Amino acid sequence: MYRVTIRFYEELNDFLPPERRKRDFEFEFSGRRSIKDLIESLGVPHVEIDLILVNGESVGFDRIVADGDRISVYPVFETLDIGNVTRLRPDPLRDPRFVLDVHLRKLARHLRLLGFDVDWLPDRDDDALAEIAERDGRILLSRDRQLMMRKIVARGLYVRNTDPEKQVEEVLDRLHLRDACRPFTRCVECNGLMEPLDTDASGFDAAAAIPPGVLAWCREYYRCAECGRVYWKGSHYDKLKKRVEGMLNGG
Numbered sequence: 001m002y003r004v005t006i007r008f009y010e011e012l013n014d015f016l017p018p019e020r021r022k023r024d025f026e027f028e029f030s031g032r033r034s035i036k037d038l039i040e041s042l043g044v045p046h047v048e049i050d051l052i053l054v055n056g057e058s059v060g061f062d063r064i065v066a067d068g069d070r071i072s073v074y075p076v077f078e079t080l081d082i083g084n085v086t087r088l089r090p091d092p093l094r095d096p097r098f099v100l101d102v103h104l105r106k107l108a109r110h111l112r113l114l115g116f117d118v119d120w121l122p123d124r125d126d127d128a129l130a131e132i133a134e135r136d137g138r139i140l141l142s143r144d145r146q147l148m149m150r151k152i153v154a155r156g157l158y159v160r161n162t163d164p165e166k167q168v169e170e171v172l173d174r175l176h177l178r179d180a181c182r183p184f185t186r187c188v189e190c191n192g193l194m195e196p197l198d199t200d201a202s203g204f205d206a207a208a209a210i211p212p213g214v215l216a217w218c219r220e221y222y223r224c225a226e227c228g229r230v231y232w233k234g235s236h237y238d239k240l241k242k243r244v245e246g247m248l249n250g251g
């Protein structure tokens with residue numbers, strides 16, 4: 001038997017039962033185990049972890065746990081000064097490109113509205129999601145903890161909230177992304193980039209793409225470079241603009 005003392009910090013406690021939160025607790029197990037296996041067996045996905053100290057020294061996920069170890073586990077953080085230790089993540093979650101679980105459709109649209117590169121399709125299974133995250137170096141967002149524990153998923157965030165508007169806040173706050181928002185630069189339907197559209201250009205059938213009531217007054221149009229959808233700043237835009245301002249101002 002091995003007996004260790006372990007403590008999780010900050011939002012990693014969300015994954016623990018109340019009696020194990022924000023305190024040292026003892027844990028017993030048998031057999032040789034890596035620290036990654038031990039931590040995930042307690043319900044905390046490795047993608048959320050940035051630093052592990054064992055007896056005061058930073059270690060990697062593959063460190064084999066020894067009897068009597070004191071283990072401290074810290075989340076991905078950008079602001080806290082943790083001094084001269086080796087983080088598990090040489091490459092922090094600063095490159096905000098995402099792949100989203102099929103269940104997070106509304107979050108996908110909100111993040112695209114804010115200009116983030118979001119890969120989302122309605123029919124992907126867990127294998128496909130994990131592969132895309134690895135292959136494209138995208139941050140996987142999901143509410144499926146098991147998916148987050150897959151070995152090939154190196155960058156990910158378990159989304160705590162269930163309400164889509166709160167989910168956006170959560171992602172922006174936890175990854176410090178408010179300054180990276182570029183609202184109205186991306187197509188919410190397909191993730192393509194928007195480009196200004198010249199409705200007088202030859203070959204463009206404005207009457208077919210834009211309702212006559214809009215053509216009569218609107219002079220400024222954008223088109224998605226991928227799917228060709230045409231956007232303009234109509235009454236819907238005002239509503240979206242308010243929503244974007246709400247998200248950026250924190251509610």
Ligand SMILES: [Zn+2]
Pocket residue numbers: 187188189190191192224225226227228229
């Ligand atoms: Zn599009």
